[in-house]
Amino acid sequence: MTKEQEELLLKQGKMLPVMEHFYTIQGEGFHAGKAAYFIRLGGCDVGCHWCDVKESWNPKLHPLMDATEIAETAAKYCKTIVLTGGEPLMWNLEILTSRLKELGCTIHIETSGAYPMSGHLDWITLSPKKTGLPLEDIYKVASELKMIIFNNNDFKFAQEQQAKTNDNCVLYLQSEWSKRDAMYPKITDFILENPEWRSSIQTHKYLNIP
Numbered sequence: 001m002t003k004e005q006e007e008l009l010l011k012q013g014k015m016l017p018v019m020e021h022f023y024t025i026q027g028e029g030f031h032a033g034k035a036a037y038f039i040r041l042g043g044c045d046v047g048c049h050w051c052d053v054k055e056s057w058n059p060k061l062h063p064l065m066d067a068t069e070i071a072e073t074a075a076k077y078c079k080t081i082v083l084t085g086g087e088p089l090m091w092n093l094e095i096l097t098s099r100l101k102e103l104g105c106t107i108h109i110e111t112s113g114a115y116p117m118s119g120h121l122d123w124i125t126l127s128p129k130k131t132g133l134p135l136e137d138i139y140k141v142a143s144e145l146k147m148i149i150f151n152n153n154d155f156k157f158a159q160e161q162q163a164k165t166n167d168n169c170v171l172y173l174q175s176e177w178s179k180r181d182a183m184y185p186k187i188t189d190f191i192l193e194n195p196e197w198r199s200s201i202q203t204h205k206y207l208n209i210p
Contacts, residue, residue, distance in 0.1 A: 006064060012041035013092030016067050017042035017059040019085075023077040027204025029125055030144050030170050031108065034084045035185055037074040039096075039196075044087040046112050046132035050176050056086035079103075083121075086109040088185035093119030099142070110146075113138040126169075128161045139164040146200060149178040149183050155190055158197075 009015040019042040019093045043059030044051075055061070073082050083093065083099055089111050097107050097119035108123040113134025126142035128134050145165050147158035155173075162171055173190065175183035184199070191197045204210065 007129040009064070011092065013095040014067055016091055017062040018065040018098060019056050019062045019071060021070060021074065022210050024210045025078075025181075025204065025207070027175060027207070027209070028200045028202050029146055029172055031080070032200070033124070033205055034080055035078050036080040036108070037078045038082045039070060039074060039090045040082060041091060043084045043090045044085055044112075046129050047128050047179065048086060048115055048131060048148075049050065050148075054084070059086070059090075059195070061172055067096040068099050071096050071103065071105075075100060075103035075105055078106045079205060080108065082108045082110065087112055087113035087115060089113075090117065091118075093121075095146055096141075097121065108125045111138075113142075117141070118119055119205075123161070126165075128157075130157060134161075136164075139169075140166050142166065142169045144170040144172060146172045148176050150179055152186070155186075162196075171197045172200040173197055174202070177202060177205060191192075 004008045019040045023037050026032055026034045041208055042056050042062035044057045047100055065207045074201055088109055100107055101120050106122045109121050110125045112129045113126050114132040123143045125144050126134060126138055142165055145161060158173060173187045175187060187199055191199060
């Protein structure tokens, strides 16, 4: 396959760079504790310095997979599918999500919101980053806002992002993993003063599962 053919298939969404895909339990946010099949797509240029999957950033490091085939594989395990990355909205998700919907799946996505929406999505977890702010349209459809708290300045950023969300969006604060001992006491205090927020914990890391 030539480079030009690969680029065309990527643009069409027929092929996608898949870093990994696996069946596990959702560890964080509104759906924590649910069985889910994760499809982690390679590629991200948002560049968070604390990212725990930096190996996902370069899409060329990950094999191209047929979007229909990965959908059919995922649906055999579970009807709750999580698209994550990297930044999954870098890619055309129309073919992948259309096939998943045909197979009766509910589709969740975890995104920074820095790229235009594509595909058929049932639950949108928006996790804004200062290094690549969300496009304005995604705030209107976000199901949950998950703000990562790395330092004290992130609380102000969280409130700035909250002000843009729709009324039905569920609000979460989640400590960056390496800062959890320092930040969760502050998150607790913040939520007690701002009870519209909830705490999210990466339970999968405590359970030692993917």
